[in-house]
Amino acid sequence: MYLINGELTANLPANDRAVQFGDGCFTTARVKDGSVRFLAQHLDRLQQACEKLLIPFVEWSLLESEMQQLASSEQHAVLKVMITRGSGGRGYSAANCLHPTRLLCVSTYPSFYPQWREQGISLALSPVRLGINPHLAGIKHLNRLEQVLIRTHLEQTQAQEALVLDSDGWLTECCAANLFWRKGSQVFTPYMDKSGVNGTMRQHIIACLADSSWQVTQVRERPESLAQADELLICNALMPVVPVNQAELWRFESRELYQFLAPLCE
Template sequence: MYLINGQWQTTLPANDRAVQFGDGCFTTAALRKGKVSFSEQHLHRLRLACEKLQLPFTEWSMLASEMQQLAMNEQRAVLKVIISRGAGGRGYSAANCNQPTRILSISPFPTFYDDWRKSGISLALSPVCMGVNPHLAGIKHLNRLEQVLIRTHLEQTPAQEALVLDSDGWLTECCAANLFWRKGNAVFTPFVDRAGVNGTMRQHVIACLKEAGWRLQEVRERVETLADADELIICNALMPVVPVKQAESWHYNSRELYHFLAPLCE
């Protein structure tokens, strides 16, 4: 069941613009011990996305209340929140779409993340590149076909996650996570100003590193920069951080950065 505009149901109008055009945004949050982890950050992400998409959503207090309502009885689960522009006509114009749709749902927590944190994971370079679009870069809009194809190709490999480049060949992110790597005392992460998602956990990791005095740089690099890295980690709101033991043919044994960040990201 889905909580759609405050009503428990399983149907959405066929002319909802989420269905017709992927016209909307979403966020995915961890629920722990009856609370939404990093709830303010998730709401902030949705606000920024709505502004970027010129989506006239105003029910922020109601949405925050519904998020907490769904979290109350959950010890460990996943909350997904979608904001669609709502029902509209056949064409692209959004002129008459003034009633956005909010959709909330809960699903089981992916417990394989626990195993990933213990053993580390492998990354495989994806043959699917992300299109460069500075206007949409950073936000989590509903157009996720690139990620669907990246995941489809990834499932044909033994790796657990993908290394994803943009269409100009710059290292960008993973399929469902952001990427950081360490060389000595310096930590690097790709820019997401032209492609990719500026994840809530990515933002939190950056803040933690800066506060602790790590040398952090957002960079535009080719995948070969990972060849001489000392350590790689990936992160998202659910993991929240996971160590990487192998990326393509490169192997990593250090967990210095991971052990620093893990207790700060729960």
């Protein structure tokens, strides 16, 4: 089901800047028992992205209502919300784009996530690295070609997710998830100030750990630092948290942090 500017249709104008330039942002939320999980956080991330991208979207109350409306009839589903700069003239200038487009769609919840949570997964180091751009770092914009290439390479391996570095070789994230690892009571996650997506579940986990006995730190580390980790896990709004058994040749058996976080992320 697609809802575009309040109309049930799957037709987006060919001159919409999402089509022409990937000019917009999005968020992907989990629907459970008729409600959008972490709704306020998803709206906040869209607002921050629109501010960063200078998209003059103002219909936040209407968008929230539409999100709740689409979720209300779903027991377990995925809700994706996109905001584009709208339609305009030819070229990069956004001067004539006065009416942003809001696009919502509902899809089936991935059936493999429960198995991932129960059994754990493996990560393969991706040959595709993320470009560094501090101005776009953290936000979930519509330019996802890097992730498309990462996923394409990942599908040639036996791993379920990718371990992704930025172009300087620093640990950054996965293809569609954020990354945490634990050494004793210390928990680490990569900085999101130069590349990557600062996911809503990542932000939630950092807040949960700040109010706990765990000590969480954002770091810039090489992938080799995982060799000393006791535990590794990934997260996003849909998973929401998944333990990692193996990343390249490094193996992880502990699920202590995962067991602490799992009930807090539901």
